[in-house]
Amino acid sequence: MPFSQSIFRANDIRGLLEEITPELARQAGKAVVVKTGGKNIVVGRDMRSTSLELQEAAIDGILSMGANVTSIGMCTTSMYNYAIAGRLDSGGGLMVTASHNPPEYNGIKMAKDNGYPLSGVEMKEPICDVTYEPAAERGARREIDILPSYLNTCMKGTEPGAFAGVKAVVDYGNGMGAISMRPLLERLGVTVVELYAEPDARFPNHEANPAKDETLADLKAAIWREGADVGIALDGDADRVAFVDNEGQTVRGDQTLALLAEEVLATRPGGKVIVAPNMSWATTDAVKAAGGECVVNPVGRTFVIKAMHAHKAALGGEVSSHFFFEETDYLESVDYAAVRVLALWKRTGGTFADFVRPLRRYANSGEVNLEVHDKAGMMARIEAHYAPLASEVNRLDGIRCEFGRDWWFIVRPSNNEPLLRLIVEATSEGLMKEKRDELVAFMTSV
Numbered sequence: 001m002p003f004s005q006s007i008f009r010a011n012d013i014r015g016l017l018e019e020i021t022p023e024l025a026r027q028a029g030k031a032v033v034v035k036t037g038g039k040n041i042v043v044g045r046d047m048r049s050t051s052l053e054l055q056e057a058a059i060d061g062i063l064s065m066g067a068n069v070t071s072i073g074m075c076t077t078s079m080y081n082y083a084i085a086g087r088l089d090s091g092g093g094l095m096v097t098a099s100h101n102p103p104e105y106n107g108i109k110m111a112k113d114n115g116y117p118l119s120g121v122e123m124k125e126p127i128c129d130v131t132y133e134p135a136a137e138r139g140a141r142r143e144i145d146i147l148p149s150y151l152n153t154c155m156k157g158t159e160p161g162a163f164a165g166v167k168a169v170v171d172y173g174n175g176m177g178a179i180s181m182r183p184l185l186e187r188l189g190v191t192v193v194e195l196y197a198e199p200d201a202r203f204p205n206h207e208a209n210p211a212k213d214e215t216l217a218d219l220k221a222a223i224w225r226e227g228a229d230v231g232i233a234l235d236g237d238a239d240r241v242a243f244v245d246n247e248g249q250t251v252r253g254d255q256t257l258a259l260l261a262e263e264v265l266a267t268r269p270g271g272k273v274i275v276a277p278n279m280s281w282a283t284t285d286a287v288k289a290a291g292g293e294c295v296v297n298p299v300g301r302t303f304v305i306k307a308m309h310a311h312k313a314a315l316g317g318e319v320s321s322h323f324f325f326e327e328t329d330y331l332e333s334v335d336y337a338a339v340r341v342l343a344l345w346k347r348t349g350g351t352f353a354d355f356v357r358p359l360r361r362y363a364n365s366g367e368v369n370l371e372v373h374d375k376a377g378m379m380a381r382i383e384a385h386y387a388p389l390a391s392e393v394n395r396l397d398g399i400r401c402e403f404g405r406d407w408w409f410i411v412r413p414s415n416n417e418p419l420l421r422l423i424v425e426a427t428s429e430g431l432m433k434e435k436r437d438e439l440v441a442f443m444t445s446v
Contacts, residue, residue, distance in 0.1 A: 003027075003128055007107075008120035010415060011302045013127075014098050014107035017050055022057035024127070025108060029061025029094060031126040032110050035118060038091020040068045044080040045096040046176050046237050047199035048106050054096045058108070059141065066135025067091070071143050074199075076176045076238035077109070078333045082150045085115035085329030097237040100175075100209035103202050115331045116309060117302045151184055154335040156327075163342055164189035170232045171219040173208030174200040177234035177334065184335050188342070193226050195219060208235050210242035211320040213250050213366065220248040230345070230352045234334055239301075240321040241334035243341060245353040252366070254279040255359040256341065257317035258286035263344040264315045264325070265290040274307045274316030274324070277400045278367075278410050278423050282359045298397040299412065305330055319367070363432035365424040370443050372420045375413040378443055379420070382411055385442070407435050411443070 003024050007015035013028065014020075032041055041062045045055040051074075059069050070088050072080065077095060084093035091113045098107040110118040168190050172178045178197040185192050195218055196205045206215045210233035219231045223244060231244035243251040251259075257275070265271050265287070273287045276299045287294050292314070297307040304316045308330035316324035323337040324330055345355045372378045379399065386409075387393050390401035398412030398421075407426035414421060422439055426432035 005124075006416075008124040008127075010119055010121060010300055011117065012107055012109045013120040013123070014101065014105060016104055017106055020050070020054065020098075020106040020108070022053055025054040025057040025096065026061035027127050028108050028110065028123065029058035030065050030132040031123055031130065032092050032094050032118070033062055033065040033067045034130075034132065035110075035123065035126055036092035036112050038067060038113055040070055040089050040091050042070045042072060042080070042083045042088055042090045042093040043095070044072045044075040044083070044093075046098075047074060048096075048098060048201040049103070050106050051096045054106065054108070058094050058096065062094070063139040063141065064134045065132065066137055066139050068139040069141045071141060072146050073143065074176070074179070075146075076180055076334070078238055078335060079146060079150050079180055080109075081115055081239070081328065081331035081333065082153065083144075083146050084111055084113070085331055088144060088146070095237075099237045099239070100173075100207060100235040102207070114309070115305070115329050117305055119302050147180060147183070150180065151187065151335070153328075154184060154333065154339055155187060158188070158339055158343060160187050161189035163346060166230070166342065166346070167191045167193070167226065167228045168230050168232055169193045169195065169219055169222040169226055169228045170197075170234075171195040171216070171222075172197045172234055173210075173215070173236065174198060174203050174205060175208040175234060175236035175238060177238035180238065180335050181232070181234065181338070184338070188339070190342075193222060193228065195222060203236070210235055210240060211253065216242070216244060216250060219244055223248050230342070232338060235321075238334050239332040241323070241337050242321045243352075245356050246351050247353040249353065249356070251356050252280070252364070253317060253319040253321035253323075254283040255356060256321065256337075257315070257323065258283045258359050259344060259356070260315055260317065260323060260337065260340055261287045261292055262290050263340050265292045268292075268314045268326075271314030272311045274304050274311070274313050276318060277394050277397050278319055278412065280359075280364055280425055281362055281405075281408070286359070296394070296396060301332070362425050362427060363429040365422070365432055365436045368422040368436065368440065369414075369419045370422060370440065371418055372443060373418045375418065375420060379411065379413060382443070407431055409435065409439055411439075
């Protein structure tokens with residue numbers, strides 16, 4: 001079928017509105033039934049302008065194949081994850097969302113009955129190249145509200161009102177997060193100042209991407225203005241959550257993973273934690289100090305989920321602030337992550353900044369994106385120049401070179417853009433800036 005080939009990506013299907021058509025969604029629904037063999041498919045959607053139309057087309061495709069549909073309606077991806085993983089008699093799932101992408105995008109996530117993702121690349125052939133015959137009898141549709149049971153799961157082991165006295169600013173970025181985070185924090189007793197809570201597919205205030213520090217400016221200003229204890233930011237479909245401390249400093253996703261490792265591994269000595277090559281030494285140090293084992297894995301949620309299943313891991317995460325738990329069926333849950341982080345912080349008795357400060361002992365550049373059109377050629381140049389000088393080289397995802405315990409860098413090529421992504425970390429701010437500038441000059445000199 002004449003669908004754009006660029007929309008079939010490593011984690012999902014994603015493209016411009018004119019590329020993500022009802023016919024594509026209908027075909028994806030049919031393909032999910034055949035690929036999973038599921039007799040009941042869970043379907044959800046975000047608030048984007050075309051999401052309802054795409055959801056209905058996908059449901060029509062599923063029903064035409066004789067499978068039943070459990071529709072959970074407009075929801076977060078974290079809620080969708082909960083619904084498909086061993087609940088609601090699910091045989092697979094389909095979620096219409098483009099996460100944090102701008103308004104002109106939409107997309108489709110698909111999964112097996114245990115939440116194991118079906119990548120866009122994997123689904124390309126059954127969507128594009130297969131003609132499906134309708135079943136003799138169409139399936140049936142039902143509507144389910146999963147929010148009450150989802151919140152009960154996120155609250156498990158935590159008493160209502162446990163965080164009374166905590167004041168938080170929450171920036172929903174006009175995405176889906178208020179659906180679950182608002183009632184969760186209310187039950188926990190948190191006093192909340194909300195920013196951009198109304199779902200709005202135009203994203204009129206800022207990009208709903210907490211991995212970009214510039215999107216947190218309003219949140220940081222509100223923390224200072226309100227005298228809040230902590231800030232929480234969610235992405236568009238609420239499968240990523242980032243924290244900002246009471247001093248207005250961003251907590252990177254790998255730093256949050258380090259905090260979660262202490263909490264999770266306290267009851268799972270020797271547990272495995274899925275980490276990535278672009279993470280700080282502070283993260284791997286924290287996992288080891290908590291008695292865990294680091295399993296290094298390529299960047300990308302699909303890779304993390306597969307590794308969580310393969311290693312029966314206790315925890316996994318990404319710098320982009322996806323967090324995966326054994327308790328949430330190896331999938332993301334922003335709400336469960338928030339409960340765990342707040343619980344660990346409250347036990348320390350100090351401020352959130354004090355809680356995070358030990359993880360800032362290394363100077364980190366954050367991700368620096370450099371436009372490079374000959375990505376392969378530049379990667380080869382970096383390898384030839386730096387690898388012979390390094391004490392350790394990791395080529396699992398791009399190239400990471402470590403130089404004793406003084407500094408390290410990683411360069412990863414973008415999958416879809418003429419960009420190389422650079423991170424530099426060192427034992428001092430001066431050394432980090434020196435090496436960052438050296439690498440930027442090296443990578444832009446040709």
